[in-house]
Amino acid sequence: MKKTSIVVVMLMLMLVANACSSESGPKTEEGEGKSGTRQYESENGPVEIPADPKRIVALTNAPNILAMDVDLVGVDEWTKMNPLFTDKLEGVATVSDEKLEEVLALKPDLIIAGSTMKNLDQLREIAPTVVYTWGKLDYLQQQLEIGKVLNKEKEAQAWIDDFTSRAKAAGEEIKAKNGANTSVSVFEADSQNFYVFGNNWARGTEILYQAMGLQMTDKVKQDAQGPGAYTLSLELLPEYAGDFIVLSRKQGNENSFMQSEVWKKIDAVKNNRVIEIDTEASTYSDPVTLENLLKIFHEQFLAN
Structure with a gap:
């Protein structure tokens, strides 16, 4: 069996398992989505994401996530090579949008990706995927959006206010x-x-x-x-x-x-x-x- 076929089969099995667990799990109040989830308004529309993500794969914007003291299970190769993040990324897997089986193996509950990356539809089948277009947001807006994804909007805004004041x-x-x-x-x-x-x-x-x-x-x-x-x-x-x-x-x-x-x-x-x-x-x-x-x-x- 070809590697791509194996990945497809694994994805299908994962989706079936997720569907079963969702049907049997408790619900929140009407309009708030499934238990333990919330909606994030992404640039491509609403995405249902974990309320408190624990297994994040960051194919982009990994440094923004690490700055919020949130651990990752998978990260892009460029961030992995950055000397500022060596300690924080010890033991974290290096992944890419082109090797779906490596992402799948990490069992992510949230994926952060770039809008020009490959296999976005397949990534969405693995886990909720939030997509950003590089340069669409300025550097402060981008950090605020990451804060929203991580349910740490107040912390992100506090850093923005403090940093801009000190830099000025x-x-x-x-x-x-x-x-x-x-x-x-x-x-x-x-x-x-x-x-x-x-x-x-x-x-x-x-x-x-x-x-x-x-x-x-x-x-x-x-x-x-x-x-x-x-x-x-x-x-x-x-x-x-x-x-x-x-x-x-x-x-x-x-x-x-x-x-x-x-x-x-x-x-x-x-x-x-x-x-x-x-x-x-x-x-x-x-x-x-x-x-x-x-x-x-x-x-x-x-x-x-």
Whole structure:
């Protein structure tokens, strides 16, 4: 029997078992759904989810869930590689939307997935599945929605209020020291290209531009703000550089560009105003990542 056929058979057996248990279980008051469940208004309409989910598989937004002190049974490979979550994910399975049998084996009671992922209909057969479209919500709205899913909306809102207040205060300190129009550019370097980011592409951009109120250069606004990210060559970096540079770089990658004359002649480099961050620890916009970056920015912007 082919692997796909085995998965289908297992799914059918699971559905039969779930149907039997639902028929025999107690009900809540009329209109509230089955016992132990509640409705979540997702972007695709209402989804009946566990009132208190215990076995969550997060194919996306895993860091947002972990920030609410909720355990996972399955997580995507990118979150698993993130050094900020190593301790929290010890023993947690790595899964994907393409390997349904691995998700099924974890017996999830809730799945969080992305709208462009494969096999969404099959995932819904395994467990209630909440889908998000990347970028449809801003970073604060996304955390609030995760809070709603986890029945922790008040906790999520409390963090939002506290974080935005602290980030704004940090931005005021930075501008008081360096000028009200202090600009910063966020670059990333990999083995082949350089990228510059707009105000909502992780790497701390939401903190710098939205929460702190620091400025973009005109070239960054022109080319990166719309698409969110823009690819450029080493020779063009000076045209996009602000008073400060935040440089996202994967630890261990070669950095020969930093020895080039083009890099050395950038004012922010000459003035020792380059703040390096680890790419693997900065590609999300969840509370854990944001708190880590806020601490780095607050210290290093004021140190220069």
